[in-house]
Amino acid sequence: MNKVIAMSSLQIKNATKAYGTVEVLNDINLDINSGEFVVFVGPSGCGKSTLLRMISGLEDITAGEMRLDDRVINDIDPAKRGIAMVFQSYALYPHLTVFENMAFSLTMARAPMAERKQKVERAAEILRLTHLLDRRPAQLSGGQKQRVAIGRAIVRQPKIFLFDEPLSNLDAELRVQMRAELIELHSRLRATMIYVTHDQVEAMTLADKIVVLNGGKIQQVGRPLDLYDDPDNKFVAGFIGTPTMNFLSGQVTDVAHDHIIVAGLGGDPKIPPLPIPFTGFDPSIRNIELGIRPEHATIASEPSTAAGLPARVTLVEELGDLTSVHTVLANGERLVAQNHGRRHQGTVETSVHIATDKALVFDTSGKRLRPAST
Amino acid sequence: MSSRTTRSIAHYLMLSPFMLLFAVFFLYPIASGFFYSFFEWNAAQSSQFVGLANYTKVFTSRSFEKATWNLLVYVAITVPLGISVALGLALLVDSFSGFWAKFFRSAFFIPVVMPLFLAATIWRWIYAPNFGLLNTVLAWFGVPSVQFLNDTGTMLYAMIAVDVWVSAGFNMVILLAGLKNVPRHYYEAARLDGASKFQQIVHVTIPSIRPVLFFVITYGLISALQVFDIPWLLTGSSFAEYGGRANTLLFPVMDMMGRGFGSVRFGQASAYGFMLTILIVCVTAVMFALRKRFGDV
Numbered sequence: 001m002n003k004v005i006a007m008s009s010l011q012i013k014n015a016t017k018a019y020g021t022v023e024v025l026n027d028i029n030l031d032i033n034s035g036e037f038v039v040f041v042g043p044s045g046c047g048k049s050t051l052l053r054m055i056s057g058l059e060d061i062t063a064g065e066m067r068l069d070d071r072v073i074n075d076i077d078p079a080k081r082g083i084a085m086v087f088q089s090y091a092l093y094p095h096l097t098v099f100e101n102m103a104f105s106l107t108m109a110r111a112p113m114a115e116r117k118q119k120v121e122r123a124a125e126i127l128r129l130t131h132l133l134d135r136r137p138a139q140l141s142g143g144q145k146q147r148v149a150i151g152r153a154i155v156r157q158p159k160i161f162l163f164d165e166p167l168s169n170l171d172a173e174l175r176v177q178m179r180a181e182l183i184e185l186h187s188r189l190r191a192t193m194i195y196v197t198h199d200q201v202e203a204m205t206l207a208d209k210i211v212v213l214n215g216g217k218i219q220q221v222g223r224p225l226d227l228y229d230d231p232d233n234k235f236v237a238g239f240i241g242t243p244t245m246n247f248l249s250g251q252v253t254d255v256a257h258d259h260i261i262v263a264g265l266g267g268d269p270k271i272p273p274l275p276i277p278f279t280g281f282d283p284s285i286r287n288i289e290l291g292i293r294p295e296h297a298t299i300a301s302e303p304s305t306a307a308g309l310p311a312r313v314t315l316v317e318e319l320g321d322l323t324s325v326h327t328v329l330a331n332g333e334r335l336v337a338q339n340h341g342r343r344h345q346g347t348v349e350t351s352v353h354i355a356t357d358k359a360l361v362f363d364t365s366g367k368r369l370r371p372a373s374t
Numbered sequence: 375m376s377s378r379t380t381r382s383i384a385h386y387l388m389l390s391p392f393m394l395l396f397a398v399f400f401l402y403p404i405a406s407g408f409f410y411s412f413f414e415w416n417a418a419q420s421s422q423f424v425g426l427a428n429y430t431k432v433f434t435s436r437s438f439e440k441a442t443w444n445l446l447v448y449v450a451i452t453v454p455l456g457i458s459v460a461l462g463l464a465l466l467v468d469s470f471s472g473f474w475a476k477f478f479r480s481a482f483f484i485p486v487v488m489p490l491f492l493a494a495t496i497w498r499w500i501y502a503p504n505f506g507l508l509n510t511v512l513a514w515f516g517v518p519s520v521q522f523l524n525d526t527g528t529m530l531y532a533m534i535a536v537d538v539w540v541s542a543g544f545n546m547v548i549l550l551a552g553l554k555n556v557p558r559h560y561y562e563a564a565r566l567d568g569a570s571k572f573q574q575i576v577h578v579t580i581p582s583i584r585p586v587l588f589f590v591i592t593y594g595l596i597s598a599l600q601v602f603d604i605p606w607l608l609t610g611s612s613f614a615e616y617g618g619r620a621n622t623l624l625f626p627v628m629d630m631m632g633r634g635f636g637s638v639r640f641g642q643a644s645a646y647g648f649m650l651t652i653l654i655v656c657v658t659a660v661m662f663a664l665r666k667r668f669g670d671v
Contacts, residue, residue: 057566089559152567
């Protein structure tokens, strides 16, 4: 296949976006390399779509700089940036056929019909849309509409593809299918793609690099598993991963060279303090929160064993190979344990064992405390 | 009696007041108009059956020919011009938000709520030969006084301008509602695809509001075919004198009213009205057929 897409890199330096006195994005710094699939993820209102629209040119940049292939694009018209965008609601024109929708940019540029035909047919071939070119959007399924929207972007031969929550209007099954198609498309085109979603599963499965945003700020940038295993703060730790990470508050009662002793977990005074592996802990810190992934917590086979945290089961989610047991501890903190291949026995009063070597430590402001050796 | 029949009777009973009023004030006048179109009747003497003579007399009269020609020219100019102006105003209002959007929407709607006689009075003054506003402005540029409402070369166009001014606000509000329903991301996608403002209007806006445009065109055509009040108020405004100089502003409804209440030939007026009704029904049917073919997006 001939090369249809150029590859480009994007640098964002100290970018800020404000509407009047309300600042929605603050001091954004980000490098996106050529050919990368970058996913902006975060809760609603975190500014991820605004950042995408700033890259597209549909929103102005209040302060800072945006460079595409070393050219400052802050004031360049959206059409001249060489960026194509796929919208959440596809933005397909209902009065035009699939061919006309895909050729829209070329029609606006008054490109010759032969060129329109050639480019649209090539994009349609990539996306397996050739047999649908004469149809109108109303005659297409959700997945087909999504492919047409992507096709319209491909026809423009953009430097960067932007996707604004493109799968959120699809049902769960189709979303999984389209996700796989997007991964395949990216590997075929090797184009730079920026994708916005609030769904961390989408982010984990699609991204080469994830940018986690919250409150208008970048919380962390990294490879999906790096964010999962080594989050910078409590927000990233809690946002990445399903079910979400458990957080248990405790007090550091003793600091040794390679571990700390944490007491008060679960709020039950009868629970003996737990040693948590940690090298180089700052002894001035007393109150901490332990982050424990659900797969690192296990429901004891015998109720209320001395070594575990006493807990009351509130909900059991049986997913076949996987069982999520939701519990509440003596101090009211919630803890979810996930068991592979084991069914819950139905006991209400139980105890939970945590894998202390997997526990992450956060201070009370939510900042991750990393051992000296890592 | 089955419960279904009892229910049906109850439904018909509830509908009957409306049906009765509809029959008395709507169906009966249509039927009696059609009936009287075959009679010669002047309200003073008893009516006399004349067959299709009334239709023949109307159809072959010079005033009918003149009124029909005037109507054709008027419709051909007023409907596209009026809708273009209304669309332009709607696009203008749509481009504003907050106070200015409300201000322009209200300002452009004022002619719609203004009593027509007042609008006609204002325009008579604007068009007045010596001290009228338009002639005063033209005089600044050295243009000699124009008799807008008395010169057969300008009368029709002067009246069309008034009509467009009066109706633009109403059409603007309807088109504006259509514009508000066009998803914003259509424009954003078009902008990213390099469409200019004009291309966005041609390729995105107009196709997206096609159903609303069809309604406005159909309503505009029906209204235009029945044009009466504005030319009536701009000319003699009486059954003794109407249609303006050389019948330049004579239109079918005016001609029909003149035959009925001016010349007391109610049979001919009924035949005229019936022909006009058939014409309007046909035009409306064509518009609905066109909408079915092209209007649904």
